[in-house]
Amino acid sequence: MNNGEAMWESETLYLDGDKFYAALINEIESATSSVDMEVYTFEGGLLAERLCESFQRAHVRGVKVRLVFDHWGSSEIDYGLHQRLLEAGVKTRIFRGLPWRILDARGAGLTRKTEAWVSQFLRRIKRLNRGFHRKVTIIDGVAAWVSSLNVSDMHLKEVQGRGAWSDAGVRVSGPEVRVLSDAFRRVFGERLPADPRKSLPGLVLLNDSRFLRGRMNNRFRERIHLAKSRVWIQNPYFLPPRRFLRALCRSARQGTDVRILVPEKNDHQFIRWISLGLMGLLLKNGVRVLEYQGSFAHKKVLIVDDQMFLGSVNWNYRSFLHDLEVEVEVTHPSSKQQLEASFQSDEAHSQELTELKFAALPFWLQALSRLLFFFRYWC
Numbered sequence: 381m382n383n384g385e386a387m388w389e390s391e392t393l394y395l396d397g398d399k400f401y402a403a404l405i406n407e408i409e410s411a412t413s414s415v416d417m418e419v420y421t422f423e424g425g426l427l428a429e430r431l432c433e434s435f436q437r438a439h440v441r442g443v444k445v446r447l448v449f450d451h452w453g454s455s456e457i458d459y460g461l462h463q464r465l466l467e468a469g470v471k472t473r474i475f476r477g478l479p480w481r482i483l484d485a486r487g488a489g490l491t492r493k494t495e496a497w498v499s500q501f502l503r504r505i506k507r508l509n510r511g512f513h514r515k516v517t518i519i520d521g522v523a524a525w526v527s528s529l530n531v532s533d534m535h536l537k538e539v540q541g542r543g544a545w546s547d548a549g550v551r552v553s554g555p556e557v558r559v560l561s562d563a564f565r566r567v568f569g570e571r572l573p574a575d576p577r578k579s580l581p582g583l584v585l586l587n588d589s590r591f592l593r594g595r596m597n598n599r600f601r602e603r604i605h606l607a608k609s610r611v612w613i614q615n616p617y618f619l620p621p622r623r624f625l626r627a628l629c630r631s632a633r634q635g636t637d638v639r640i641l642v643p644e645k646n647d648h649q650f651i652r653w654i655s656l657g658l659m660g661l662l663l664k665n666g667v668r669v670l671e672y673q674g675s676f677a678h679k680k681v682l683i684v685d686d687q688m689f690l691g692s693v694n695w696n697y698r699s700f701l702h703d704l705e706v707e708v709e710v711t712h713p714s715s716k717q718q719l720e721a722s723f724q725s726d727e728a729h730s731q732e733l734t735e736l737k738f739a740a741l742p743f744w745l746q747a748l749s750r751l752l753f754f755f756r757y758w759c
Contacts, residue, residue, distance in 0.1 A: 632665050
C-alpha cells in the first residue's frame with residue numbers, strides 16, 4: 381500500500397463525463413509527440429467523432445496516435461468506424477477479437493497478409509475469456525487520464541441528459557505515468573523488459589501478468605484486513621469471490637464501517653438479481669448496502685480509511701481473475717475531498733437495503749437470485 385508519502389506531481393479529479401472528455405480532447409489538441417488510448421468500448425457517436433477529429437489534427441502535426449480497444453466491449457464498432465480511425469491517422473489494435481467477426485476485421489490490421497484466417501480464428505477462441513477492461517489515455521508519455529469512462533455517448537449529459545452515466549476519472553502526471561505507458565506499449569506489441577519486481581509502483585496497480593494479478597488481488601484483501609475505520613466501495617458490478625466477501629464480513633464484525641454502494645438500475649439488470657444472492661450474508665455481518673436511485677452509476681471507487689482509489693476494476697470474478705484492469709491512488713487532498721463528497725452525495729440519493737427489506741423482497745426474486753448466483757463466475 382502507499383505509505384502516505386508518495387503523491388502524483390499533478391492531479392485533477394473529474395466526476396462528469398462531459399468535462400472529462402472536453403479536458404482530454406483539449407490536451408490531445410496540444411500533444412506534441414504521442415497519444416496512446418486504451419478503452420473497453422469504442423463506439424460510434426458524437427464523442428467518437430470528436431475524438432477522431434482531434435486525432436486527425438494531432439496526426440497532421442506529426443503526433444503518433446494509437447488506440448487499443450476490446451472487441452467484445454466494442455462489438456458495435458463497424459468497418460466504417462475503423463475506416464474513420466484510419467483516415468484520422470490512428471494505428472489500432474484489437475484485443476480479444478471476436479471469432480465470429482473475423483471477416484469484417486479489415487482496417488484493424490487483420491488481413492490475409494498478416495496471418496491466415498484459420499490461425500486468427502483459433503487464436504481468438506483461445507483469448508475469448510480474457511478481456512481488456514482498462515480505460516487510460518497517455519499524452520506525450522507524461523500525463524495519464526485514468527477512469528471508468530468508455531468512448532460512448534452514454535457518458536455525455538449533452539446527449540443523454542439526466543440519463544447519462546455517472547463516472548469518476550483523474551488526470552495525473554509524475555514518474556509513475558511511465559508504468560502506465562509501458563503497459564500500453566506491451567499490449568500494443570512492443571517488447572519491453574517484463575520483470576515487474578525490479579520496480580514496484582506505489583500509485584498504480586496493474587494485472588497484466590500472473591505476478592501482477594496476484595499482487596493486485598492481495599493488495600485488495602490487505603486493504604480490507606488493515607482498515608481501521610472504514611471500507612467504502614462504490615461499484616456497479618459487485619459479485620466478488622468468496623475470499624473478498626469473507627474479508628468484508630470479518631472487517632464489519634470487527635467494527636469497521638463497511639459500505640457497499642451499488643446502482644439500483646444496472647445496464648445489465650441480471651447483475652443486480654445475482655448480487656442479491658450475497659447481500660443477505662453481508663447484511664447479517666453488519667455490512668451496509670445502499671442502492672443508488674439516480675441514473676446508472678458506473679463509478680469504480682474504493683475508500684479505505686484516508687486512502688482513495690479509482691480506475692476500471694469491477695468487484696467481480698472477471699476483474700479479479702481474467703480481465704486486464706488498472707487502478708490508481710488519488711493522493712491530493714482536494715481530490716480526495718471531492719471523491720468523498722461524491723460518495724456521500726450518491727449515498728444521500730440511495731435507499732439502504734436492510735435485513736427487513738431483504739426478507740420482504742418478492743419470493744420469486746429471492747429464488748431467482750439464488751439460482752443465478754451459481755453463474756456469478758461468468759459475470
